[in-house]
Amino acid sequence: MARRKDHTHEQIQTLAIESLQQHLAEQPLGNMSLRKLAQRIGYSPGTLINVFGSYDQLLLSVNAATLDSLSAQLTLQPAAEQQENKQQPLQRLLAYGQSYLQFAEQNRYLWQLLFEHRLPEGEEVPDWQQQRIDGLFHTVEQALTQVAPQANAATVQQAARTIWASVHGVCSLSLDDKLFADSLTDAGAMIESLIRNYVMAWSNQADV
Amino acid sequence: MARRKDHTHEQIQTLAIESLQQHLAEQPLGNMSLRKLAQRIGYSPGTLINVFGSYDQLLLSVNAATLDSLSAQLTLQPAAEQQENKQQPLQRLLAYGQSYLQFAEQNRYLWQLLFEHRLPEGEEVPDWQQQRIDGLFHTVEQALTQVAPQANAATVQQAARTIWASVHGVCSLSLDDKLFADSLTDAGAMIESLIRNYVMAWSNQADV
DNA sequence: ACCTGAACACCGTTCAAGT
DNA sequence: ACCTGAACACCGTTCAAGT
Numbered sequence: 001m002a003r004r005k006d007h008t009h010e011q012i013q014t015l016a017i018e019s020l021q022q023h024l025a026e027q028p029l030g031n032m033s034l035r036k037l038a039q040r041i042g043y044s045p046g047t048l049i050n051v052f053g054s055y056d057q058l059l060l061s062v063n064a065a066t067l068d069s070l071s072a073q074l075t076l077q078p079a080a081e082q083q084e085n086k087q088q089p090l091q092r093l094l095a096y097g098q099s100y101l102q103f104a105e106q107n108r109y110l111w112q113l114l115f116e117h118r119l120p121e122g123e124e125v126p127d128w129q130q131q132r133i134d135g136l137f138h139t140v141e142q143a144l145t146q147v148a149p150q151a152n153a154a155t156v157q158q159a160a161r162t163i164w165a166s167v168h169g170v171c172s173l174s175l176d177d178k179l180f181a182d183s184l185t186d187a188g189a190m191i192e193s194l195i196r197n198y199v200m201a202w203s204n205q206a207d208v
Numbered sequence: 209m210a211r212r213k214d215h216t217h218e219q220i221q222t223l224a225i226e227s228l229q230q231h232l233a234e235q236p237l238g239n240m241s242l243r244k245l246a247q248r249i250g251y252s253p254g255t256l257i258n259v260f261g262s263y264d265q266l267l268l269s270v271n272a273a274t275l276d277s278l279s280a281q282l283t284l285q286p287a288a289e290q291q292e293n294k295q296q297p298l299q300r301l302l303a304y305g306q307s308y309l310q311f312a313e314q315n316r317y318l319w320q321l322l323f324e325h326r327l328p329e330g331e332e333v334p335d336w337q338q339q340r341i342d343g344l345f346h347t348v349e350q351a352l353t354q355v356a357p358q359a360n361a362a363t364v365q366q367a368a369r370t371i372w373a374s375v376h377g378v379c380s381l382s383l384d385d386k387l388f389a390d391s392l393t394d395a396g397a398m399i400e401s402l403i404r405n406y407v408m409a410w411s412n413q414a415d416v
Numbered sequence: 417a418c419c420t421g422a423a424c425a426c427c428g429t430t431c432a433a434g435t
Numbered sequence: 436a437c438c439t440g441a442a443c444a445c446c447g448t449t450c451a452a453g454t
Contacts (some may be wrong), residue, residue: 030326031326033446033447034446034447034448035445035446035447043419043420044419044421045420045447045448046419046420046421046448046449047419047420048447049447050419055446056447059220083377115384115386116324118236118384133386158394158398158401161387161388162401163378164387165374165377165378165380165382166373166374166402167377168377168381169373169376169377169380170373170374170377172323172373172380173268173372174373176323176326177324178445179373186366186369189366190366193367193410194370194374196409197409197410197413198405198406199411200405201405201406201408202401202405204317241426251439252438252439253428253429253440254430254431254438254439254440255438255439257430258438261427263428335433403418
């Protein structure tokens, strides 16, 4: 049998991605499979391969959406606080770090997939992914530039990446309980300590 | 057929672990399987399950060994430098961070397995693993105590974990090229900047 | 043209049957 | 007692055959 045409390819993509996201809201990727996903949305495994090219690319599509919602959560700040923080870039960086942690905690399986999914063997983080990541860095760079206007672009860029990767490391080990027992509460304090101390010393020393 | 008894269970464990380590020196875990591993060492898949309990526990055994060699590389320092650094805990922390990065770069697939392997669903990082991790933290804590003798134990402990997780984050994103293009060289600089700035501000502020 | 479902080459695990 | 190898329930992917 064949010939259903109930949905366009685009609609099938949306169905599959949303179904997988729904699964990852509660369970890790390991409990899902291309076959199960196909069954969930009422198509055969072959159709999903047709539409996405491969299971790996389906996962990449979910990661694209995850990067977008991460980006949305990070840039979203209550209007009142934005006003307040206009002259307080350090506060903004601290809030940024906490938002990142919050996102990781609230979307742990999406987050795991985003950082642990490896492309088959080839190269190339896709362009759109690198661009989205660059956008996230950019916000950090803006805040750092305000903190240390005398610093040159390369220095700011490196500091932004350092802060970012550090916060990421705390979140990563904390979510996996690979740091200590009571990680949920302490991770926030560690990120605060990390950003506050790093920015303080960095701004006093950067390109003076 | 059956009844070989060419090796004791312990010998089979060693054979399997070494064979997997050899594989991970060049290729990611995904290219290996229990069945391939069994074939490599001349036994059936069932035997490996008998000896290790499951494929997962075999992987855990490799991780135990990885933690040991990581620990060995970190505590190993040239005698001359040890002398030199006796009064320079910051230098020791910097060297520690670089050693960590070096280990991750030189053993990327072992390192990936160590941090990405998840226990089936249950709880419990095994005791021996937590103890080994605690030992690694302890070295960092010792150096921090020298930097800020006035700080209390809890503060030092948190700072040690913060530094550790941060360095880990830089290594992790750097190895996956998820930070930027030229990661190999810059990761070292980022770790240096990270430790130097954090420790500087932290020591001035901790429990004064 | 689109989709299916059987087929292919795998996977970790179990366990009756051999020695 | 120890090990095997077939069997089981999966997996991602391919592709001839249907509509």
